[in-house]
Amino acid sequence: MRIAVFIKKTTFHKGYGGIETQNKSLCEGLTKRGHEVFVFSPKLELDRNSIVENGVRYIFVSCAFKMDGFFGERNKDNWFTRSAQRFEEEHAKQPFDVVIGQSSAAVGVIKRKWELNIKVVSVAHGTIISEYKTFLNNMVGLREWIKIVSNTGYVLKSFFSRQREYVHGSEKVVAVSNFVKSALVDETFVDAQKVEVIHNGVDGGARPIQAHPNNQPLKLVYIGRLERSKGLQNLLKAISRLNNVTLSVIGDGPYLPQLARLVKSLHLSERLIFVGRVAPEKIPEILSQANVFVYPSLRYEGFPMAVVEAMFCGLPVIASNIGGISDALENGTTGYLVKSGIIADLRDTIREFVNKPDLIRKMGDAAYAKAQREFNLDTMLSKYEKILEDVVK
Template sequence: MNVAVFIKKTTLHEGFGGLETQNKALCEGLAKRGHKITIFAPKQELNTDSQELNGVSYKFIDCSYRSLGGFGYLDKNNWINRSVEAFKQSYKEEKFDLILGQSSAALGLVMKKNELGVPVVSISHGTTTGEYKTLLQSLSSPKDYIKLIPNTAYFLLNFFNRQREFVLHSDKVIAVSKFVRQALIDETFVDESKVVVIYNGIDEDIARTKKEDGVVRLFYVGLIHRSKGLADLVVAMGQIRDKKVELTIVGDGPHLMGLKEMVSEKKLLDKIHIFGRIPHKESMKLLGESDIFVLPSRRVEGFPMSIVEAMLAQVPVIGSNMGGIPEGIEDGVTGIIYESGNVDQLKNAILKLSEDEELRNVMGKKAFEKAKKEFTLDVMLDKYEKVFNEVIL
């Protein structure tokens, strides 16, 4: 099968996150199964037009990626137009069986799919309303509130335009969690039969290398942003500073310096160790040394891949009840779910697991079994191939 994939940025671009990581795993996994995969993305800061990596072809397009108030199609250099041009040019050289769009990145092709004669499948990692709720939770300064006006206009544009266009006009939409699926149905009124759930999966062996020094190690990896609830985690750590519990935070983002300042102000530098962005291999080594993974998010999450990584490392997870997080964590079995923003509940969950090694081990083993059954790369690829075949046939 020859698949054209459209995405706003890739793991080769700066500032990539979970969506780009999932796309990389999906595309490379499909390529290993014999499919021909070509990824189209805006060039942005990259200095190359194309690249071959791990069996996947990349084509980078010179363009702008601004919505222009919903009138981006009037700009010939806009991604919505340039993506279609790039596809047509490539299609002359090789026929594509399917177009796969990450979120609304394939919107231009979705709107011309009848003309192109190629079916389109889109992947949704979240919804416009979820993103707007995250924005509201992140407001803290007068500058943020001033920006709220144009951001609200952008939300309304996406809600009534971009999101509905790519959801309603794709041949099939893949939601990364049941939560995202229901939110899409509620927000766009799309036919329920058009939206299927496929959880993110990974293929990774993470070695357990626990240190026997009596310290219980907590671990977080991901975006450093106010909406991720890391301030709650710092406060909780301050309340149990007398315990032999330490926290390692890995990642980068707009609130990295603010988080470091908070840790310093609370005199927790000996308890909380903050790294910036580090190579994935090093991050997974730290995860393997950990006893508990914590995801204290205050934002509406789709289905975080970090949860699956922790489960495959046999590490129990403490997570908030936001978005698709509870679909990865079986409360009381593979980890603990708490009410987002409730620091007391978060603190108590940390204490419960940190003080009971046997419970951690049992939960970790059950988390591993659940991940191997539901969240592996092969399980994800099988389900994607099934959707592709249904759409093509």
């Protein structure tokens, strides 16, 4: 198949995260299976118009990407208009068989799909109300209260137009977790049969590590964006009251200065390392040096890739029971789900691994087995292929 993929950012852009990583794996995996894949994305800060990487062709569209308020789409250079025009140019050269839209990125094509004679499958990584609830739950200071006006306008526009446009305008919608599917059905009233859950897949990982000896520190690791909504401030407070525990933080983001100050005030400098962003291929090596992966999120996550990556490396996981995270974990078997934002719950769960180090190997083995069984890349690709083939028929 000749496949066009629409996404608002790629791994070539600054500040990319799980959605962009998942999209890269999906596109490169489909290419390896013999499909021809083109990715359309805003140019933003990039200095090139196109690039080919691992068989996938990326086309970067010059456009006015930010469309604030209710009238942003009147700008003829907005992303939805320009992306549809650029797609039409490529479609005229050689027709595409199907379009994949990451979230609402393909709305411009969806609005013209009958004219362009193309079918669309969209991927939902979350919902607009879930994102808004995350924003409200993490508001701090006057600046956040000022932002609430513009954010509420964006939410209303997305809730009543963009989200419903891409959900109802697509032939099929993929939700990355059962939580996302349920929220999407509630918010858009889409027929549940139209939405299929496909969990994000990962291309393997290192074998499970050995449990740490009783006389060595418990080595915790976190991988992800450094934002207040990721809950790292709660993790720091939790480990400050525990002995024999260290933490490595992998990633970057706007919340780093606040976290650094908190580390100093809690006297954690000798037990915590900010590693920064690392190349994806280096992640398994870093995870293999840890004992437990911790994901203390305050966000209504769709299905975080970092959790699955840790499981593939044989790490038990402590994660907030919020959003779609529970799709990945079996509480008490592959790790523990804790109450989001409750520091005492997080602290006591970490202490469980300190006091019972044998759990590290036992739960780590179970996490690895579950990841291999349910979240491998081949399983994800096969499910996407089937949906795409059924839609094209």
